[in-house]
Amino acid sequence: MATTTLQPTRRQRDGQAVRLSKWRTVAYEVALNGWRILRETVNDFSLWRIIEYPWATRALNLRRGDLVLDVGSGTSSYPHMLAREGVNVIVLELDPERVRWQARKRRATARPGDGRFFPLVASATAMPFCADSIARIAAISSLEHIPDDAAVGREIGRILAPGGIAALTLPFTSGERASFFAGIRRFVPVGRNAFVQEGKAGSFFRFYTLEDLERTYARPAGLRMSRLEGFGRSILNGRYHETRLTRYWRRFVLKDLVLALVVHPLEKRFDRSDPLYVMFTLHKP
Ligand SMILES: C[S@@+](CC[C@H](N)C(=O)[O-])C[C@H]1O[C@@H](n2cnc3c(N)ncnc32)[C@H](O)[C@@H]1O
Incomplete structure (x- = not known):
């Protein structure tokens, strides 16, 4: 007699939309790094990432089984969160030690049904992919650290597949x-x-002005910029991050969840001052 299973097969689950809320982002950090992550983070996880990861996941319109190239992953948990959601991820990072860290983390936390995980040591200025080959690219607070950003802009434009989306988050200024x-x-x-x-x-x-963003990341390959959204205005940045209070930046992550859930939406609605960072998508026609 044939056996039946109530579990959907991996193939059946592929195609389901991926949702990553702010709560779920924090829950993932705890699952991947233990409760200590709430007291003192071991990676860059903090207020901004609680805002950025859910935004990027939504902006990329991800489904289980998709492939995401995460550029400049550092020691971030974001690629692991995506893998847990059934998304296949390429971790592209210049620092071999951080790539080894990512591979170790993956070995220690992988579960059946996760997406696949491809750690890769490479530079965002010369990415080892064919033209028009990658449909989803994420770069979370990473490209601002790369001096030759013009080369990165050209590379994103070259490898992004027609109809593809890149979700970028970068520091912002309206002037100088x-x-x-x-x-x-x-x-x-x-x-x-x-x-x-x-x-x-x-x-x-x-830091980038709007014109810099267009010139560096959109124009070289005729990409269309959209969904531009800022974060970190007069309270979250001016009274907190760029002050001495920043010493609490990596500590007490639950306070960051409250700031992300309460203060960030208020700033977004009522505060017209410059945001510290912007998030935006690039689309290849
Ligand atoms: C702030 S960290 C990344 C943060 C991470 N994306 C996150 O979500 O927390 C910036 C990373 O970019 C990497 N990086 C710097 N230059 C690079 C390059 N040319 N290509 C790829 N990665 C680079 C650094 O080694 C570092 O790990």
């Missing part, structure tokens, strides 16, 4: 920033809206 983290850490200006952190080799950081 004279300082960054003034009085907290020393960042020295090295160009218009570009800084390097004193004493920390290679720590580069750049």
Whole structure:
């Protein structure tokens, strides 16, 4: 007699829409890193990521079985969250130690039914993919650290498949920033809206105007920018992140959940000041 199973097969589940709420993002961090992540984060997880990961997942319009290229993953849990949701992920990162960290993390936390996970040491300035081959690209707070961003813009435009979507989050200014983290850490200006952190080799950081975003990431390959949304305005950035309170940045992550759920929507609705970061999508016709 043939046996039956009530569990849908992986193939049957493929195609289901993927939803990642702010709560679920925090729950995933706990599942992947343990409860200590709420007290002191081991990666870059904090207020901004609680806003960025759900936004990027929605903006990419992801379904189980899709493939996402995550550019500049660092030691982020985002690729693991996507894998848990049945999405296949390529982790592309320049630092081999961080890629090894990602592979170890994957081995330690993988479950049956997860999406596949491809860790890759490569530079976003020369990505080892064919033209028009990748339908979904995420770059969460990573491209601002790459000095040759023009090369990254060209590469995203080259590899994005027709009809594909890239979801990017990047630091923003409407004009010209004279300082960054003034009085907290020393960042020295090295160009218009570009800084390097004193004493920390290679720590580069750049802010973008709308025109910079268009010129660097949209125009080279004729991509269409849309869904532009800001975060981190006068309260979340001005009274918190770019002040001495930033020492609590990696601590007490539950406070970040409250800030993301309560203050961020209020700022979005009522605060017209410059956001610290913007999130936007690029579409290839
Ligand atoms: C702020 S971290 C990434 C944050 C991460 N995406 C997240 O969601 O928390 C920036 C990462 O970009 C990586 N990176 C810097 N230059 C790169 C390049 N040319 N290509 C790929 N990754 C690069 C750094 O090694 C670092 O791990």
